[in-house]
Amino acid sequence: MKFHARPSSTSHLAMLRTAFAASVALVALSASAEAASLTIGLSSSVNSLDPAQAQVVQTDLSTISELYSSLVTRGPDMKLKGDLAESWAAVDDNTWSFKLKPGIKFPNGEALDAAAVKWNFDRVKSPDTKARNKLWFDPIKSIEVVSPTEIRFITDKPYPALPAQLSMFYLLAPKWTETHNPILEAMGTGPYDLVSATPGDRIVLKAKKDYYGAKPAYDDVTLRIIPEAAARMAAVEAKEVDLAFDIPVADVARLNKENGLAAGWIDSSRMMVLKINTLKAPLDKQAEVRQALNYAVDKKAIADAIYAGASTVSACQLVSPQYFGFNPDLKAYPYDPEKAKQLLKAAGVSGKLDVELEVPLGRYLAASDLAQIIGQQLSEVGINAKIHEMEFGAWAKKYAGGDLGNMALTGQAWPTLDADGLLSLYDSSNPTSYFKNADFDAALAKARSTTDVNARLEQYKIATKIMCEQAPDLFLFSQPTTYTHSKGVTWQARGDEWVRASDVTPAK
Amino acid sequence: MPNYLLTRIGESLLAIWGVVTIVFVVTRVLGDPAVLLLPIGSPAAALAELRSQLGLDQPILTQYVHFLGQAVRGDFGNSYQYMRPAMSVVLERMPATLMLAGSAIIIGIVLGGIAGLLAAIKRNTFVEYIVMFLALIGQATPMFWLGIVMIMFFAVNLGWLPTGGYGSFSNLVLPAMTLGTFVAASVTRLFRSSILDVLREEHVRTARAKGLRPKTIYVWHIGRNALIPVVTMVAILTAELLGGSAVAETVFSWPGVGRLIVQSIETQDFPVVQAAVCLVTTIFVFINLLVDIGYSLLDPRIRSHGGGHE
Numbered sequence: 161m162k163f164h165a166r167p168s169s170t171s172h173l174a175m176l177r178t179a180f181a182a183s184v185a186l187v188a189l190s191a192s193a194e195a196a197s198l199t200i201g202l203s204s205s206v207n208s209l210d211p212a213q214a215q216v217v218q219t220d221l222s223t224i225s226e227l228y229s230s231l232v233t234r235g236p237d238m239k240l241k242g243d244l245a246e247s248w249a250a251v252d253d254n255t256w257s258f259k260l261k262p263g264i265k266f267p268n269g270e271a272l273d274a275a276a277v278k279w280n281f282d283r284v285k286s287p288d289t290k291a292r293n294k295l296w297f298d299p300i301k302s303i304e305v306v307s308p309t310e311i312r313f314i315t316d317k318p319y320p321a322l323p324a325q326l327s328m329f330y331l332l333a334p335k336w337t338e339t340h341n342p343i344l345e346a347m348g349t350g351p352y353d354l355v356s357a358t359p360g361d362r363i364v365l366k367a368k369k370d371y372y373g374a375k376p377a378y379d380d381v382t383l384r385i386i387p388e389a390a391a392r393m394a395a396v397e398a399k400e401v402d403l404a405f406d407i408p409v410a411d412v413a414r415l416n417k418e419n420g421l422a423a424g425w426i427d428s429s430r431m432m433v434l435k436i437n438t439l440k441a442p443l444d445k446q447a448e449v450r451q452a453l454n455y456a457v458d459k460k461a462i463a464d465a466i467y468a469g470a471s472t473v474s475a476c477q478l479v480s481p482q483y484f485g486f487n488p489d490l491k492a493y494p495y496d497p498e499k500a501k502q503l504l505k506a507a508g509v510s511g512k513l514d515v516e517l518e519v520p521l522g523r524y525l526a527a528s529d530l531a532q533i534i535g536q537q538l539s540e541v542g543i544n545a546k547i548h549e550m551e552f553g554a555w556a557k558k559y560a561g562g563d564l565g566n567m568a569l570t571g572q573a574w575p576t577l578d579a580d581g582l583l584s585l586y587d588s589s590n591p592t593s594y595f596k597n598a599d600f601d602a603a604l605a606k607a608r609s610t611t612d613v614n615a616r617l618e619q620y621k622i623a624t625k626i627m628c629e630q631a632p633d634l635f636l637f638s639q640p641t642t643y644t645h646s647k648g649v650t651w652q653a654r655g656d657e658w659v660r661a662s663d664v665t666p667a668k
Numbered sequence: 669m670p671n672y673l674l675t676r677i678g679e680s681l682l683a684i685w686g687v688v689t690i691v692f693v694v695t696r697v698l699g700d701p702a703v704l705l706l707p708i709g710s711p712a713a714a715l716a717e718l719r720s721q722l723g724l725d726q727p728i729l730t731q732y733v734h735f736l737g738q739a740v741r742g743d744f745g746n747s748y749q750y751m752r753p754a755m756s757v758v759l760e761r762m763p764a765t766l767m768l769a770g771s772a773i774i775i776g777i778v779l780g781g782i783a784g785l786l787a788a789i790k791r792n793t794f795v796e797y798i799v800m801f802l803a804l805i806g807q808a809t810p811m812f813w814l815g816i817v818m819i820m821f822f823a824v825n826l827g828w829l830p831t832g833g834y835g836s837f838s839n840l841v842l843p844a845m846t847l848g849t850f851v852a853a854s855v856t857r858l859f860r861s862s863i864l865d866v867l868r869e870e871h872v873r874t875a876r877a878k879g880l881r882p883k884t885i886y887v888w889h890i891g892r893n894a895l896i897p898v899v900t901m902v903a904i905l906t907a908e909l910l911g912g913s914a915v916a917e918t919v920f921s922w923p924g925v926g927r928l929i930v931q932s933i934e935t936q937d938f939p940v941v942q943a944a945v946c947l948v949t950t951i952f953v954f955i956n957l958l959v960d961i962g963y964s965l966l967d968p969r970i971r972s973h974g975g976g977h978e
Binding site: 204205207208210213215290292293294295296341343344358359360361362384385386387388390391394395397398400522551552553554556557559560561575590591 | 698699700701702703704705706707710711712714715718721749750751752757760761816819820823824827830831832833834835918919920921923924927928931934935936
């Protein structure tokens, strides 16, 4: 509806007829154009296009992944596959070798070869870059150019998650970067070129003609930033947006019934837990007390009530099945308030047990409701959870400062989808672990000392079992990722927050 | 007059300084941006390094002095999130806010002016009741709700207009109507009561007694006088709207300053919050100053009394 004819002297009826004809023509036009264009609605804005500064997967990193290449990338099936890399392998425990596709060039003619990869790596590591995601690449000590098509990463100790971490390492053109500001501009070897970026509104992309990989289905892609959930749904209902995320779980069923729309949910890689401060009385000494907490809460019923059933209960571990290191042998603590009471009694807790429950707001789905209902169930076994709601930033300051209350509602995820990173949040050397267990630390260290897949899995089985028994968390459920799209498109749903136009195809 | 002007300008600067200082203190007490900026699980050393990069490891007083020194030059440092000058992040959102505020004010004045006048002329009739009822609803309706209803009706059901976004005229219509409704409701109510006040005054009775045509009386004797409080209110509303309407901007995905401020508070992007608040306060105070000066030109009594009641 960008332009209207404005007949000045015609009768109303004639005007209507003209308008009708015009709109039919417009609809016909847009229908033919729609086949090649895709609009995606995001809930928060894309802040920086510089790969060294990007951490948020759904916005910054996803957009960057349309514009630039990485060595490896994670497909919607959660498997790593080569992007710029043709193949990769661990040469020895501390060395990874990547073979690159030959002859890849940036639009300005610069070569994207091993030397350019090294330049990018040095850029992220350099203090001058002030890279916000430098931490991700800390385990890599140096990088060695073997030939223009082979590069080696050398680590201090075995770093098995390295290929997964490199799926978040995007490659700029060295010469171009000298004279351009990669925060606002882009020139990469990815499937799309940047047409325009309007801060807070939209990013417009155009498919590259000579992309080396599989050609994406859509030539024109627009990423629209729509912060309000109701507006996001309306935009999909009005057919302005083909695919949108983060819609209220309660609306999934309604949208599914609407003509031409589909909606759904998938477990995200973020596990919701009540993180327990095991270093602070009264939840510090006996694991039985923390186990009692786990028995006292009916996880399934809460997920059904708050998430409309759109969630899978945690199998007594932080790790969900999409991660490497998931332990299939563990089962969730059943809902058993009697058992909880017994455990508390055996642990010598008499009368009410007072604990704090911190609830950061504005970050997790329905945090306030979750806390209320959990608090209610805990009180039924004699645990009096005092709920402290606080703004996320204020809570994060407490959490990082070692000042966590007895319990806090939080969601934990690790972008490489590897237990190595996720479980390291509970390694006692981590200032925010609030958990000290030598056996657990040892299992993590052993898993990290090898790149052998089976040996690692064995150690994560041990580590997750310890965590389940010691219960430094009240394990809840995965936070769902919700989405809705028009039936004109097919989206390969994925729970790891990557939003890529290449995962979308026109519906057949 | 020059004395009065100087005092008012001095007061304005003081007000800006006060607001900026409060914002400075509050943001720093509330949280630690380093925790939000780095990936989770970052070691304490990395957090400390980032804090020192951002200058947040300095004593708060040192930070404050440094901040004031920069702020007077319009430099608020680099945005933590956007990693470029905070003021430019704010200024690039300003056109959107100006466009929306301007349209809403025009809609509000035209609609509210007509409705207010109608309600006053048709006093104690069905017309007045309807107009005032609508005005009451317009003012009492939460903007968020009204916005969503507008989107559902005009964009989803009828498909006449886009649900949100920025860039073309059609994108502007719904947010401007939503904000404009609120302005119109306020203008209607104030304009009507202001006209009724003036109607009772003696010069109007005199004009009537002279046998002037009602139209002349309404335009020259009542309209002009009744407009003064309306102008004041419109000026203040304009100043407020120029600070961005976070609610309307969020509902309609309008990339304005209000939404930017809210988002920057959430992410504790201090430089952007400070730059935006400083800019918005300055605009607000400046418009107020203009109104005050305008008054003093209109009414000599205010000059000598320094703005008090007559």
